Amino acid sequence: MSVEEVTQKLESVAVDDNSPKTVLSDSSNFEVKHPLNSKWTLWYTKPAVDKSETWSDLLRPVTSFETVEEFWAIIQNIPEPHELPMKSDYHVFRDNIRPEWEDPANSKGGKWSFHIRSKSSDIDELWLRALLAVIGETIDEDDSQINGVVLSIRKGTSKFALWTKADDNTEALTNVGTKFKQVLKLGDEDKIEFVPHSSTGKYVQATITL
Amino acid sequence: MVRYTVDELFHLKPTESLPVQFDAEEFKAIIEKVKQIQALKEEEFNAHGGHFNRRRSSHHHHGRPKVKHTKPKVTTDSDGWSTFEAANKKVNEDEESENVSVAVVPETLKVKPNNKNISSSRPADNKDIIADKQTHSFNAFAALESDEEEET
Numbered sequence: 001m002s003v004e005e006v007t008q009k010l011e012s013v014a015v016d017d018n019s020p021k022t023v024l025s026d027s028s029n030f031e032v033k034h035p036l037n038s039k040w041t042l043w044y045t046k047p048a049v050d051k052s053e054t055w056s057d058l059l060r061p062v063t064s065f066e067t068v069e070e071f072w073a074i075i076q077n078i079p080e081p082h083e084l085p086m087k088s089d090y091h092v093f094r095d096n097i098r099p100e101w102e103d104p105a106n107s108k109g110g111k112w113s114f115h116i117r118s119k120s121s122d123i124d125e126l127w128l129r130a131l132l133a134v135i136g137e138t139i140d141e142d143d144s145q146i147n148g149v150v151l152s153i154r155k156g157t158s159k160f161a162l163w164t165k166a167d168d169n170t171e172a173l174t175n176v177g178t179k180f181k182q183v184l185k186l187g188d189e190d191k192i193e194f195v196p197h198s199s200t201g202k203y204v205q206a207t208i209t210l
Numbered sequence: 211m212v213r214y215t216v217d218e219l220f221h222l223k224p225t226e227s228l229p230v231q232f233d234a235e236e237f238k239a240i241i242e243k244v245k246q247i248q249a250l251k252e253e254e255f256n257a258h259g260g261h262f263n264r265r266r267s268s269h270h271h272h273g274r275p276k277v278k279h280t281k282p283k284v285t286t287d288s289d290g291w292s293t294f295e296a297a298n299k300k301v302n303e304d305e306e307s308e309n310v311s312v313a314v315v316p317e318t319l320k321v322k323p324n325n326k327n328i329s330s331s332r333p334a335d336n337k338d339i340i341a342d343k344q345t346h347s348f349n350a351f352a353a354l355e356s357d358e359e360e361e362t
Contacts, residue, residue, distance in 0.1 A: 073227070
């Protein structure tokens with residue numbers, strides 16, 4: 001169902017002036033929100049400033065959202081990627097999936113990833129495009145292959161990663177990867193790789209390259 | 211499945227900033243604090259010439275340390291003879307002689323006995339063997355003579 005369909009449906013239900021306000025009719029005092037297909041959670045990985053900090057100390061959920069309006073409210077209130085300190089990560093994951101390989105929902109999956117050496121303003125725009133494609137589900141397949149999306153801020157580079165729930169559905173993964181390249185505005189000369197989580201950390205080997 | 215295109219999502223973006231369900235100010239404060247710590251660390255890193263306080267390793271000498279030796283003074287006279295002049299050494303000799311005189315100053319010396327054989331039956335010194343030797347053997351005739359003199 002598209003946003004226009006949702007809006008039309010709301011308008012058809014409304015019979016008088018007391019109809020619920022949407023973000024389209026009143027951007028600050030709307031009553032009805034546009035639901036997303038899933039609940040999503042924003043996670044943040046804080047860079048370690050003390051050697052005693054472990055990975056579990058650094059990775060924390062920030063907030064969750066289930067509607068388009070909630071999503072925009074969060075985006076307007078958190079720092080943009082170019083404002084983040086080095087070694088920070090933003091993660092947006094579906095439902096209650098933790099952005100870790102060990103999570104049962106991720107254990108049999110993998111990730112499409114691409115490193116970008118680009119201006120910070122471009123990173124902000126590309127991260128927003130990736131988020132919109134993921135929460136709007138336009139990048140995903142009908143059977144929902146995507147678990148989440150990650151942005152890693154590093155010195156001189158930024159890494160975008162799209163996490164999937166499976167690593168063996170080549171056709172679906174290829175479709176997702178092709179759309180991911182479009183979202184990141186990559187050309188034919190830019191190559192993205194799919195790496196199953198099972199091979200990460202040992203001998204990293206991409207199973208699909210686009 | 212509900213889908214929203216990128217354009218549709220942008221269309222639904224509120225013009226005003228809306229309240230959120232978490233403490234955004236605290237979140238921003240944490241990020242700012244981390245940035246400050248990172249900036250301080252980088253400043254310290256640069257101040258130390260691109261390395262942190264590494265202790266100087268014992269392997270930093272790639273060869274023998276340089277020791278500066280003064281060159282000996284050689285003078286060549288009109289006949290072409292070169293003479294080695296150890297001018298500094300003369301001064302050193304004087305210093306050494308002074309040192310020697312200082313060393314001669316009498317001191318109370320503690321003599322440490324050699325206790326190596328102190329519990330042994332063997333004498334510690336060969337001289338002791340001579341000293342312990344019985345020098346007067348018993349003369350029986352002489353003893354008889356002396357008895358007779360006493361009786362008379």
